[in-house]
Amino acid sequence: MRRHRHILTAMAATVLSLTACSLVGGPPASIGDNPATGGASGTPGPTTSVNADPALHDQLPERIKSAGVIRVASNIPYPPWEMYTTVGGKQPTGIDYDLSQALAAKLGVRASFDQTPFDSMIPAILAGKADIVMAGLFDTPKRRESLNFVDYAEDGYSMLVAKGNPEGLKDVTDLSGKTVAVQSSTSEEAAIDKLSDRLEAGGRPGVTVVRFPGDSEAFLAIRSGKAVARVQATSAAAYAAKTFDNGNAFELVQAPSITEQFGGGMEGIGVPKSDPELLKAIQKALQALMDDGTYQQILTKYGVQSIALTKAEINQGKVL
Incomplete structure (x- = not known):
């Protein structure tokens, strides 16, 4: 393991202490007037307003x-x-x-x-x-x-940072020497490692990567100061910036260099x-x-x- 790739574990106590920050959706999912009744347990529910073919x-x-x-x-x-x-x-x-x-x-x-x-x-x-x-x-x-x-x-990629962007991040090169939260096994995890290698090859500090098993823990790492940013699909980052704590927790940083580095697609x-x-x-x-x-x-x-x-x-x- 290269020294710049520190792997930190998200402790359950940290998550529990910050559950008030959890993201939830709006109205129940439905197409039309009759919402589907299926749940995460695997019990399927009907959708009545889309006609079967x-x-x-x-x-x-x-x-x-x-x-x-x-x-x-x-x-x-x-x-x-x-x-x-x-x-x-x-x-x-x-x-x-x-x-x-x-x-x-x-x-x-x-x-x-x-x-x-x-x-x-x-x-x-x-x-x-x-x-x-x-x-x-x-x-x-x-x-x-x-x-x-x-x-x-x-979709493309953007950076999600704390409200007010206290680190003044503008593009991917600003992540040099910073700690970034990622969800394990995602596309952005591999891309951030490549970015870190590129920065080090150019004589700059790499990126310290904080890896979490879930998306919520990565958001909470920014809120708790464990990380300065999260790079993720623009659709997800924009939604988090708009909805998390009524838009008061995060903001979006967009630049061509972000999608160029992380690819999108x-x-x-x-x-x-x-x-x-x-x-x-x-x-x-x-x-x-x-x-x-x-x-x-x-x-x-x-x-x-x-x-x-x-x-x-x-x-x-x-x-x-």
């Missing part, structure tokens, strides 16, 4: 048609992609939750939405414990070794390579939701319509 239902793998459920692995919370409606609650909301319910309804089945540790989501898919991953996951060449992706958003719905039938069914169902406006309605609900796509394509993510 029998032709798409017929394209599903037989095991899903028989079960009547698509099992979705996700990692909560990662606002605005997935979160709970209340602190300590079990009802999910967010882009991925709403979209999973709409996709399932279009396919004539239901969707469970199952809380899964971030670094266990892909193994869960490969082990047959879930059918798809929906977690604001970037479609990368490395992940395409195990999964195919139906891309459903295009396509976020996708992950489907195992062994399941081409499901991949095609998901792609066609997503395109149907794009065409009828449901997809845009969901993104607009969470204020991230700028990341919307018009075509549901497969494996279009670029190198991060």
Whole structure:
């Protein structure tokens, strides 16, 4: 382990002492007047305002048609992609939750939405414990070794810092000699390590990386002064800056150098390579939701319509 890459553990006591800062969603997730009743435990709930397409239902793998459920692995919370409606609650909301319910309804089945540790989501898919991953996951060449992706958003990267930007951070080079919080096994974790190597190769101090198992702990590290910044997808960073403590906790730092260093790209719905039938069914169902406006309605609900796509394509993510 290189000296600039310190690994610190988020202690439970720290998290508990700062639970008042936790991010939660707004109204329960729904499309139309009847909210879905599914919870994080895996109990699926109906969505009634998206009409099922029998032709798409017929394209599903037989095991899903028989079960009547698509099992979705996700990692909560990662606002605005997935979160709970209340602190300590079990009802999910967010882009991925709403979209999973709409996709399932279009396919004539239901969707469970199952809380899964971030670094266990892909193994869960490969082990047959879930059918798809929906977690604001970037479609990368490395992940395409195990999964195919139906891309459903295009996002960049920004820095999330404490309100007032006390360190005066303007671009990625300002992270030299600073401590940055990341969630383990994410795209930004690998990118921040590469940035640190680049800084050191140029004769500047590297970055001290504080790694956490969850998204909430990374936010709390900034609030508690353990880190000066978090680099993450702009959609998530902007939502945190707007909603965390009513907009009084964080602010967003955006610069071309951030996305250039961290890459950005396509976020996708992950489907195992062994399941081409499901991949095609998901792609066609997503395109149907794009065409009828449901997809845009969901993104607009969470204020991230700028990341919307018009075509549901497969494996279009670029190198991060």
